[in-house]
Amino acid sequence: MEGQARIFGTDGVRGVANVHPMTVEMALAIGQGVAAVFRRGKAKHKVIIGKDTRLSGYMFENALVAGICSMGGDALLMGPMPTPAIAFLTRSMRADAGIVISASHNPYEDNGIKIFARDGYKLPDETETLIENYALCAASCRAPEQAPEAGKVGRARRIDDAAGRYIVFAKRTFPDELTLDGLRIVIDCANGATYRVAPAVFAELGADVILSGVEPDGRNINAQCGALHPENTAALVRQHEADLGLAFDGDGDRLIMVDEKGQVVDGDQIMAVCADYLMDQGVLNHATVVATVMSNLGLELCLRERGVRMLRTKVGDRYVVEAMRQGGYNLGGEQSGHILFLDHNTTGDGVVSALQVLAIMVRTGKRLSELAAVMTRLPQVLINVPVRQRTPIAQVPGLVAAIKTQEERLGQTGRLLVRYSGTEAKLRIMVEAADVDLMNEAAEELRRVVVAELGA
Incomplete structure (x- = not known):
């Protein structure tokens, strides 16, 4: 609405829980806005809702459900699930939209709401603006569209096998003929959204897993653990003489790796490893990798030596995805660990990213330190x-x-x-x-x- 400050930023709505704009009242209004915008004349439409492990997730989940159902939509509740899992499930279940309640790598006091379209990609600006305008109006006065009569409000139900569906999806991105037998892997889930699914994926593929950050209590998400603190994963790798370590962030869209020597392997190095292999296999689309202006020059020099072009965007995985879709590229990401394999998922997916690197390790017989040496980081x-x-x-x-x-x-x-x-x-x-x-x-x-x- 005119005169109102925008509530949507570059990655949805985010802020301190119970402080504007991250209030229950605003979540209710956003739920109404999503249901109204995605109704598209349908008699029935459905919206998926997932969340990370923050304490405030319960209240925002219920508020969103109330908003969606009050406008005639059905809400399908996935419980604690990684952001990329919600993107996948939105597509897989033919939902009209998917909502994630998460503030990603932020501390537990914060929370956020981000929305996926039915194709699993984040919303274009114009759709986001429609939802925002509706939500601001609903929160300050009354919804500009008539709510349905009592007999036509929506339903809410939990999808009990949501985690299993994502686990199967993630495992299918790993080559059928390969296993992780014989590999010892440290996994730090940051007490966040991957705490159930990530251990299952890697264990079912044969790895011996050593777990950390898998006891969320609502307040310990990202707290001195996970992708923001890979030094903890590195210490566990050295302690257990593991082959590598995987550190995810609170909502599971970031991955930072640790090699067998306890050295951190960041997003730039992961992109270098994957680009080198995909280029060698002839499957790196248009011989191009999309990264941001923050990626190390060492990545650009490494790619140039291999005949790979590096396209830089503004900071933010949203801009990386936009450039990838426009150019038809299949690999991109950020130094922070958002790695995008658009052949597999529509957003950054820490678990899937790890599986792609592990597949390269198994196929080449090389350790992670040897693969990561393809790139020399500049000071x-x-x-x-x-x-x-x-x-x-x-x-x-x-x-x-x-x-x-x-x-x-x-x-x-x-x-x-x-x-x-x-x-x-x-x-x-x-x-x-x-x-x-x-x-x-x-x-x-x-x-x-x-x-x-x-x-x-």
Whole structure:
């Protein structure tokens, strides 16, 4: 509505539970909005709902159910399930939409609501805006569309075999002729949405699994565990002399790996390993990998050596997916561990990503450290500088000139990125270079100019 602040960000609605916009009242209104927008003239329509393990998930789940049913939709409840599982189940069950209640890697105090269309992809902006406008109106006055009569409200029911359906789906992305027999794998589920399904997938494929982060209590999701703290997985790999470790985040769409030596393997390295193998097999679509502006220059150089083009997007898996779909590419992702295999799923899927790397390990007979060595990470420095206001960089001549000077100094063996934070009054300076001294000098010079021109 005009004059109202947007509640949907780049990945749905997110915030502190019980604080606007993440209130029960808003969740109810969003449920009504989803049901109204996806009704499309149908007598009956259904919406899938999944969640992670946050304490506040119960109240938001019930609020969404009430909103959907009040507008004549049926709500199918999946319980705690990874975000990618909801994307898959939305497609598989021919639902009209899928909703995930999760704040991903954020602490338990936060929560969020993100929505998938019936094809399993995140909603286009125009559809999101329709839902948002409806929800804002419903939350502040009354719904702009007449609710159905009592006999035509929707039903809610739990899908008891939801976890089993996803487990079967994930296992089918692993080659039928291969097994994980003989592999010892540490799995850290971050006390989040993968705590039931991930151990089952890898154990059923034959692995000896050592589990961590599988005892959620509503408050310990992402707490010093999972993909945000791979050092814990690394310690367990060394302690148990495991072959590798897998660390997922709270909603299961991120994966960070640990090799047999206890060394962290991030999203850039995972993309390098997979791109190298897929290119060799002739199945990397258009010889292209989609990554973001934050991916290490080492990934770009590694891919270039193998005849693979790297296409960069803005930060956010949403933008990676958009570029992949537009160009027909099948591999992309982020340094943070969102890896997208569009041949298998429509969103980042930590479990499926791990299975693709494991298939490469089994087929090649190589250990993860050997595979990850395909990419050499360039040193990187990141500086955050507080600013008075976010003046467009192009309108700051002194900074524009400084950026050009430092780019010329770095040449082909370095890279820099200067951008504003999306959530704070800060300007981020990222510099990469093979020469550490040159990298630090460039970053410090840019910092000095930013402080002089924009500093708080």
